[in-house]
Amino acid sequence: MRFSVFTAATPEWEPAEAAAQIAAIGWDGIEWRITDQEPADPPGFWAGNRATWPMTGLEERIPEIARITREAGLEFSGIGGYAMAEDHDDVLRTLRATAELGARQVRVRMPEPGAADYRTLAARTREHLAWAVEQATVLGVKVLVELHHRTISASASAAFRLVDGLDPAHVGVIHDLGNLVIEGQEDALAGMQILGEYLAHVHVKNAAWRRTGEVGPEGDVRWEAVWAPLRDGIASVPDYFRALAEFGYDGWVTLEDFSTEVPLAQRLTDDLAYLRSCADAAAGAS
Template sequence: MKIAAFSGVFLDYSIHQAMEYTKELGFDGIEIACKEPHLSIETSRQRVEEIKTLSKAFHLKIPALAGYLGWFSTSSDNECEKSFAEFQQIVEWANILESDMIRVFQGGPNAFLAADYHYEKAAYWLKKCAGKAKEYNKKIVLEIHNMSLVETVESGLKLLNMINEENVGLIHDAGNMYITDTDYGRDSVMGLGRHLFHVHVKDEKRVDKAGAPGTFSNLTKHGEEKFLQCRLDEGEVNHQPLFDALKEVGYDKWITLECAAPHPPKERLAYDLKKVKQMLENVTVTNNQTVN
């Protein structure tokens, strides 16, 4: 498994500085957030070429571009057309940056509140995105994310079946799945099967109130809940069964660390990288034999 840092952790810094820190910390790659000052549809082609040169200089792969466009399920037709046009630009940037995957948001509402037409509209536009991505041999990844149509493995597979394109898959995100209160361990990995394209890692925990740094509120099936973003093993998300399952199925793709805990960016990524390496060293398979 290869490990990337999420550039969004360093959004207060230039993409040059983000890459420099990522390299210093010992990551294999960097997943670039499609937000300024790192990358956007407003970025010039010359600047994108410069970013590519930087990645080569730092020997960092760019496995994915973390797009924030989409939201097709609840957008107007004009808004969907605009998002699709923006996606086409991001695909061009992905091609220049040699990035295989582009994240697109499916939109909401929460899966437990969504109607069939939400899925149908999202599927229509995501299928168009998939067609454009195919022209560049790129993949679209939909993140399993709370407050979206894809909150669980089941709701993710429902949308994928409606899109019916081989180059569209899912991002497993145990932190998000903890918020949703759905399984994020071995069963989730087995359930995703070949549709598992990418993995995000972060920790969270439920708290009594929001307002402090790193806290937020979110609508779940249990009502309005409060959460605190944490470093790994300081929250309530147990990632070890996930890593065990990834090893079991022979997952050899990318894991991106995107810790948003209220600690300095470089410090929290260094901490989480150390924890992930420890968990990978302690991986066990279903017969309880440690994998060395």
């Protein structure tokens, strides 16, 4: 099992600094965030993130991305892409960039449930996904579908319906511990077993629910989800690694810690030690 950092979680650092710091702490790899974003000062996870490569002009930046990653001694655990499944042009651009970088796999975003009937939207998305898998096959890379709240792939069961029957050599699913706290939670081991050969990647973060202080018109208490340090959220990270060990997963685990209680460098240092201790304990118990 190898450990990497998704650079959405390192908004304070420019790319070269992010790669150097992540490597110095002892992480094995990096998962670059690639998207056009709104400016923000101070930088945030989703806007003004300094460790994000813009989608605009991506092709010209590939040599620099490769150089910074290589000089830090890091591997690519994949690419954190934001191209929507129906946007064939941008999906193809990210697939080509992934192939050129030797990064092997890239996330393609699934749509949110909306005005369209869920089954109709899922069927349409499946067609887009099948097209992306055809392109990925030609390029020798893999399309990743993430378990993500407020999308049509919020759970392992939902994601499996999207990918079932497609070539698992070129499409897979990212199992995400923290996202499942918000929506889509299934027993971790059962979810992995549902995905089977489509379980291609793992993201780890944690979340918790808290009262907003508001009540609805009928007096119902309103809650909101917030990101939490790995030890403090609702999900049990040690239990999660025991499930991964029982399932037999031994691939990349990418950190997405969006908590802010601890300074960034200290947070990444502690997170790596904690993840490794959880993985070692789970391996010893299996």
